[in-house]
Amino acid sequence: MTQLLDQNTTAQCPHNKRVSCSNCRLSSLCLPISLELNELDQIDEVILRNQPLHKGDYLYRIGDPFTSVYAVRAGCVKSVHNSEEGEEQITGFYLPGEILGMDGLTDDYHANFAIALETSSICEIPFQKLEILSHKIPSLQRHFFQLMSREITKDQKLISLLSKGSAEQRIAALLLSLSARHQKRQLSGTEFNLPMSRTDIGNYLGLTIETVSRVFGRLQKENIISTDRRLVTLLNIDQLRTIATS
Amino acid sequence: MTQLLDQNTTAQCPHNKRVSCSNCRLSSLCLPISLELNELDQIDEVILRNQPLHKGDYLYRIGDPFTSVYAVRAGCVKSVHNSEEGEEQITGFYLPGEILGMDGLTDDYHANFAIALETSSICEIPFQKLEILSHKIPSLQRHFFQLMSREITKDQKLISLLSKGSAEQRIAALLLSLSARHQKRQLSGTEFNLPMSRTDIGNYLGLTIETVSRVFGRLQKENIISTDRRLVTLLNIDQLRTIATS
DNA sequence: CGATTGTTTGAGGCCAGTCAAAGTTAGTGG
DNA sequence: CCACTAACTTTGACTGGCCTCAAACAATCG
Secondary structure, rough: HHHHHHHHHOOOHHHOOOOHHHHHOOHHHHHHOOOHHHHHHHHHHHOOEEOOOOOEEEOOOOEEEEOOEEEEEEEEEEEEOOOOOOEEEEEEEEOOOEOHHHHHOOOOOOOOEEEEEEEEEEEEEEEHHHHHHHHOOOHHHHHHHHHHHHHHHHHHHHHHHHHHHHHHHHHHHHHHHHHHHHOOOOOOOOEOOOOHHHHHOOOOHHHOOHHHHHHHHHHHHHHOOOOOOEEEEEEEHHHHHHHHHH | HHHHHHHHHHHHOOOOOOOOOOHHOOOHOOOOOOOOOHHHHHHHHOOOOOOOOOOOOOOEEEOOOOOEEEEEEEEEEEEEEEOOOOOEEEEEEOOOOEEOHHHHHHOEEEEEEEEEEOOOOEEEEEEEEEHHHHHHHHHHHHHHHHHHHHHHHOOOHHHHHHHHHHHHHHHHHHHHHHHHHHHHHOOOOEEEEOOOOHHHHHHHHHHHHHHHHHHHHHHHHHHHHHHEEEEEEEEOHHEEEHHHHH
């Protein structure tokens, strides 16, 4: 419960002011910095702010027509790819300020599921309107090219991790990634709630839940982290980095 | 040697005509279909066709300023990501008609190495000029969004493969992917040369060369494939599919 | 031809998966 | 508020697939 309150106070604006990009603390993460004020307003106008999703709700499904990309304003969303064998593979966790849904451009249908891991507020950005705006605002076109490029390099890091890393390395890398992304939002980089279950972590990192649990246990025994349910505290972040990059 | 000749005859135009997009057999793969003739000429004008790369040559390196994306006209190029630990991870093989280099958009510097696996002809597409053209030709902007989106879904398939697949599944999936991509170029989908070494295959699929070799041996013993050095023949493509998706 | 690089094959060990069961938490409705 | 259930997590014993180490073999190139 406190978890949800934390998320909300982080992302929503005080005094119930109308939510807009210009007063959103996350805009520095999801929009280019170099926008003029009137450009910001133009973008603001096309963005839809729908009802919040609840845990387990789908933002979109495989096969849904691609119409929009989505920015997480609060909460957390996972992206789930379905292999030809029908097995599910989580390919990313999206935290506030991060943008997802760009998989759908390949052939105008989403290639992934997107599922809320907790109560989440989402900004919907209709892609056609974004494309048109991109013609008028060059820095916006560049920004979206960059977003997609970042998605590619993020996936490549995961590929490298899955290809070469031990169970310890994978989990250390995930914790460090979450830590860094929290810090970008001016939140604690050493103490945070995991929005995802052990099952999700295992699926994402290519490990079984038993292995995930054992690694958490070992890291705890060595006083590198401490965990209380989904609350994680990084006690020795340097050693965690050593593990991740050894 | 025959290998190289094959590649050249495939990609270059007969009678030494000047190479241009309008007479390139691969343009249907790397450009949007809906271009007007004068639009095609505009694109053609910005594309640079440099000297061919030889085996082992770098197309770009990590840290190089990002200026262009590249289309493979003949040969094969691998993309190599460098993990924080300094370990190399191949994240893709690019065949004729395929485009690489879009990792560099993240922060204007390339995040990967690109290395020719054999003698390769490359079309260089300066990105700034492409961006400007994209403002004038909407279908081109959309096309490049799609290319990047495809790169993302390609990486996600690899993530799923590395996360869940056995050694057999990984190799079967790679062979099927190469087969499908050959067929797109009107080449045999059942008999082709592997442009990459066993070491490269192992690195790409997160396996050791010994395991790669053993799997090839097993598949051969079961008459699913036959290999003669780098020449692979898919004898039973259905069974290969069964293996890949089981 | 020798040197180098790449590939195959074998023996043994280890890490993570599998199977099984107990323990814990969250959610539900009485 | 508590009892009950379902879902999630932890722990243990065992197994197996892939890695490691090692050596022989094959191909390529100067």
